[in-house]
Amino acid sequence: MMEQRRGHRFDIGDRTWQGQANCLGVDPDLFFPERGASTREAKGVCRGCVVREECLEYALVNGEKFGIWGGLSERERRRIRRQRTLARGAGGAASA
Secondary structure, three states: OOEEEEEEEEEEOHHHHHHHHOOOOOOHHHOOOOOOOOHHHHHHHHHOOOHHHHHHHHHHOOOOOOOOOOOHHHHHHHHHHHHHHHHHHHHHHOOO
């Protein structure tokens, strides 16, 4: 299944990007901090990652509820999902 986001095409089922991720080999617990704990170190791993956008899109499309994905926390990803939903609604209303 292909999806278009910000001018890029993503194959939602293709996860080959994971092999190029900065987090490969890093302790996964770093990306799933306890509630209230700092996410700074995990986000630092994501910063500059060549597949950050693919990682974030994967989390958004699959509704990942926990952890740092593509350098963003669940709260930050929820904001993006909300904005996309509103944009789709506004686009549908404009064409009606």
